[in-house]
Amino acid sequence: MTLPLLADPYRFVSKESARLGSDAFETRLLCRGTTCLKGEKGAALFYDAERFQREGAMPSPIRKTLLGEGGVQGLDGEAHRHRKAIFMGLTQADRVRGLGARVEAEWIEAAERWLRAGATIRLYDELATMLTRAVCAWSETPLPEADVQLRAGHLGALFDAAGARNPRHFWSRHARRRVDRWLKSVIEDVREGRHRPAENTATFALAHARDPGGTPLAAEVAAVELANILRPTVATAVYVVFLAHALHTQPEAARAATQSLAARDAFIEEIRRFYPFFPSLVATTRRDFVWEGLSFPRGRQVILDLYGTNHDANAWPDPEIFRPARFASRPPGAFDLVPQGGGDPRTGHRCPGEGIVHEVLERSFVFLTTRLRYDVPKQDLRLDLRRLPALPRSGFFLRPLDLARSG
Numbered sequence: 001m002t003l004p005l006l007a008d009p010y011r012f013v014s015k016e017s018a019r020l021g022s023d024a025f026e027t028r029l030l031c032r033g034t035t036c037l038k039g040e041k042g043a044a045l046f047y048d049a050e051r052f053q054r055e056g057a058m059p060s061p062i063r064k065t066l067l068g069e070g071g072v073q074g075l076d077g078e079a080h081r082h083r084k085a086i087f088m089g090l091t092q093a094d095r096v097r098g099l100g101a102r103v104e105a106e107w108i109e110a111a112e113r114w115l116r117a118g119a120t121i122r123l124y125d126e127l128a129t130m131l132t133r134a135v136c137a138w139s140e141t142p143l144p145e146a147d148v149q150l151r152a153g154h155l156g157a158l159f160d161a162a163g164a165r166n167p168r169h170f171w172s173r174h175a176r177r178r179v180d181r182w183l184k185s186v187i188e189d190v191r192e193g194r195h196r197p198a199e200n201t202a203t204f205a206l207a208h209a210r211d212p213g214g215t216p217l218a219a220e221v222a223a224v225e226l227a228n229i230l231r232p233t234v235a236t237a238v239y240v241v242f243l244a245h246a247l248h249t250q251p252e253a254a255r256a257a258t259q260s261l262a263a264r265d266a267f268i269e270e271i272r273r274f275y276p277f278f279p280s281l282v283a284t285t286r287r288d289f290v291w292e293g294l295s296f297p298r299g300r301q302v303i304l305d306l307y308g309t310n311h312d313a314n315a316w317p318d319p320e321i322f323r324p325a326r327f328a329s330r331p332p333g334a335f336d337l338v339p340q341g342g343g344d345p346r347t348g349h350r351c352p353g354e355g356i357v358h359e360v361l362e363r364s365f366v367f368l369t370t371r372l373r374y375d376v377p378k379q380d381l382r383l384d385l386r387r388l389p390a391l392p393r394s395g396f397f398l399r400p401l402d403l404a405r406s407g
Contacts, residue, residue: 005029006165009279010385013038013305023312024294029303030059035296038305039312043335045291046304047343047350049076052283054349057301059282065162065172066231068180068224073349080349082212083225087352088345090202090229099233100359102134107367114400120377123244124395127237128156131360135233140197140204141186141226154178155234158227163388179231183223191219202229232353236360238389241396242275243268243361245383247368248376250322257324258369266327268361272339273310273332274322276383276390280305281341281349309338373402 005012013036017023023039037046046052053076058067067073072083110130114121132152136143143151157175161168189195190207197203206226209217217225246267247254257267285300296302311319315336316326335342340351368374379394 008386009163009388010276010307010390013280013303014308014311017305017308024292026294029301032301034301034303035294036303036305038308040309040315040333040336043304043309043338043342046281046283046302047335047341047348049348051286051289051296052302053286054080054283057282057284061169062162065169065176066158068176068227070218070221071224071228073228078212081347083209084346084352086205086209086225087228090205091352091355093355095200096355096359099134099138099356100363102138103131103360104363104367106130106134107364107371108403111367111372111400111403115403120397120399122395122397124237124241124391127240128152128234131234131237132230135230139202139226139229141183141202141230142189142195151179151182152234154182155227155231156237158231159235159238159389179227180220180223183226183230184219187219187222187226191216202226229353232351233356233360235389236357238277238391239271239275239357239361240364241391242271243364244368244396244398245381245392246271246275246322247365249381253322253324254369257365262328263324264362264365266324268358268365269327269332269337270322270324271361272357273316273337276307276385277339278306279388280307304338304342306338306341309336309342312336371404371406372400373404375399375401 008015016025016027016036017038023042024035024037026033026035028034037043054074055076056074058074063069063074072080072087075083107130110126114126129148129152132155133143133148135141136151154175157168157172158179161172161175163169164172186195186203187207190197190203195203197207203226206217206222206229209222209225211217216222253267253270257263281304283302283304285296285298285302287298289296310316313319334344340354340357341349343350345352345354375398377397377399379392379397381392381394381396383390384393
């Protein structure tokens, strides 16, 4: 069943689940017996740390591109909790607001440049550069202007080409090596006093990070963890394109979202639920157990369908309809809205960067609805669900017309 999964990564598990009449089923994927889970109950099971582990679970092609070797995503137990605490500290609300201010400044600078050039721009491409500048400035990761396009291209390739089924995957592996080498040199510069970032920055924190026994992280591992701040922030380009797509294709919902902060937040949550981001996650079982009549032998590969869980009709009535109002009366739970994982981010494997996604989307929403006036040329805006990550087929072109001054 590997080929059907690769051909339709976001919908494969849901389609099989519907065909079999079960949210949990067995198959073979990536040459291994695999159990697939979907839905709130399946997500709650998947995040049971007594039954599942992450160490060694992620396929090698993903470790060698998207995640890197030795990062927090592949840790368990005390090692994971200790490393995760660093990221939770770096993504506290006050710090994330500083990143948001950087993103807003990049929006303004980019829009002024587009207007001077009279350009129609492909938003997805522009965002990678904007977000690379913003997150490097915020984290105090040195980024000479001459290197911006190079570094943005490499960071983008870590998530944009990792799942490709063509030579682009090998471009992602090349980018991983270049990013790791770059950030290792940054870590070494901090440790040797050649670069002195502020103590409340990601670069400082990760350069001085230690393992639970008090030993400094190897420079290579610290570099991977610094990439785990930079790469996911640049990857919010996908969500910002979805935001622009929703503002254009859902005009009534977009107008309603401008009426209050609560309505805007509901609109953003619906973007995270409705649109495809990560398709799935992988873990392996720690021990034999039986769950709802299904046997899980020790070492079993298990996939949690994130997209299918976000579109589960048991949790989300009319899941294929974009309806932000659903969040007005019902805040999301820990295991039903899982675009970046489920559970408690402080203690489990849920992504600590959800606050960054919200901040970038909030700043981008305000900019696109109150500051930048633009046209959307005719183009193919259908979502390509066979692409990883999924995007509108055009990448979303817009034509800037005017920039309102803040005031």
